[in-house]
Amino acid sequence: DPDVVTLDIEMPGMNGLDLLRIVKSRHQHLKVFMITAYGDAEYQRRAREYGCDDYLTKPIDFAMLKEKLLP
Numbered sequence: 871d872p873d874v875v876t877l878d879i880e881m882p883g884m885n886g887l888d889l890l891r892i893v894k895s896r897h898q899h900l901k902v903f904m905i906t907a908y909g910d911a912e913y914q915r916r917a918r919e920y921g922c923d924d925y926l927t928k929p930i931d932f933a934m935l936k937e938k939l940l941p
Contacts, residue, residue, distance in 0.1 A: 872900065874939055879906040879913055887916055894921035903938070905930060 875893055877886040890902055901923040906913065909927045917925050924938060 874901045874903065876903045876905050879904060879908050879917075887913070887920060890917060890922055891920045903935075 877889055877893075879886040881889070886904060886906070890904065893900060893902055898921075902921065903924045903926060904913075904917045904922045905926045905928065907928045914925045926935065
């Protein structure tokens with residue numbers, strides 16, 4: 871079973887924020903990281919409101935992401 875889910879705001883077929891709401895409503899224990907090119911404060915606010923555990927903007931610093939994923 872996964873411990874962490876990474877989502878992008880823009881995805882084919884479904885908005886990442888909508889999927890975030892679904893994931894958190896069904897699996898509250900999962901950590902969800904939003905990874906996006908949009909540093910927009912409104913996207914970030916909504917992501918946090920919907921239960922996002924971290925909001926990362928592209929380009930991703932993979933060393934930092936690894937630290938967040940592997941405590």
